[in-house]
Amino acid sequence: MPRSLLIISRQSPWSGPSAREALDIALAGGAFDLPLGMLFMDDGVLQLMPSQRASALQQKDITANLQALSMFGVDDLFACHTSLAERGLSPTELSVEPLQVLRDQDIAALIDRYDQVITI
Amino acid sequence: MKFAIALYSPAHAPSSRRALLFAQAALAGGHEIVRLFFYQDGVHSVSSNVVTPQDELDVPAQWRDFVTHHQLDGVVCIAAGLRRGVLNTQEAERYSRPAANLAEPWDLSGLGQLHDAVQAADRLICFGGP
Numbered sequence: 001m002p003r004s005l006l007i008i009s010r011q012s013p014w015s016g017p018s019a020r021e022a023l024d025i026a027l028a029g030g031a032f033d034l035p036l037g038m039l040f041m042d043d044g045v046l047q048l049m050p051s052q053r054a055s056a057l058q059q060k061d062i063t064a065n066l067q068a069l070s071m072f073g074v075d076d077l078f079a080c081h082t083s084l085a086e087r088g089l090s091p092t093e094l095s096v097e098p099l100q101v102l103r104d105q106d107i108a109a110l111i112d113r114y115d116q117v118i119t120i
Numbered sequence: 121m122k123f124a125i126a127l128y129s130p131a132h133a134p135s136s137r138r139a140l141l142f143a144q145a146a147l148a149g150g151h152e153i154v155r156l157f158f159y160q161d162g163v164h165s166v167s168s169n170v171v172t173p174q175d176e177l178d179v180p181a182q183w184r185d186f187v188t189h190h191q192l193d194g195v196v197c198i199a200a201g202l203r204r205g206v207l208n209t210q211e212a213e214r215y216s217r218p219a220a221n222l223a224e225p226w227d228l229s230g231l232g233q234l235h236d237a238v239q240a241a242d243r244l245i246c247f248g249g250p
Contacts, residue, residue: 028231
């Protein structure tokens with residue numbers, strides 16, 4: 001039984017390469033068919049906002065790559081309800097699916113469920 | 121216990137020193153380190169071009185000596201390294217850059233090595249994250 005890995009992405013999409021580099025871990029693991037989950041929390045939930053204009057910041061948009069996660073076998077995608085609420089984001093307007101929005105106590109249980117956790 | 125250790129921060133960050141101390145303590149305690157994986161700015165922690173002032177701890181040299189002495193598997197993420205200008209001779213030549221700053225004992229390799237380490241280890245311990 002392969003060990004499961006939860007990737008927690010906590011950085012905003014345009015504050016540096018962290019969002020991209022968290023996503024790369026997920027995509028690389030998906031290619032090996034490993035049991036992976038990805039949780040967006042803190043500023044990481046900003047990666048899920050629709051209609052981003054990355055080109056205005058001369059950046060590459062990662063939305064399409066995030067949306068491709070399920071194609072790469074990473075279906076277990078989660079977002080932190082508290083982080084969304086703190087930033088005034090509605091769980092219904094996000095660009096990535098399937099996505100489960102979790103309350104704090106469910107996040108503790110989620111982390112417990114995975115063998116390993118990596119936070120970026 | 122088998123540990124995999126990931127480091128995300130450069131040599132001048134306290135977390136790079138903490139990771140090194142943890143790794144040393146793990147071996148001293150009879151544990152095994154299946155791999156050290158240097159990701160994000162962690163690639164700077166093992167650059168051979170870091171020059172540390174004489175009265176300060178030379179963290180890249182300590183990492184190098186530690187990994188060499190214990191014959192550990194030290195992997196630097198190639199994508200993170202290229203982005204930040206940490207290159208071995210092969211990559212410096214491939215991209216026509218004037219110099220390499222990554223040498224023995226470090227391997228420049230892909231994220232598959234991180235996943236492989238996650239599978240092999242009982243615990244993944246990360247340093248320098250948010």
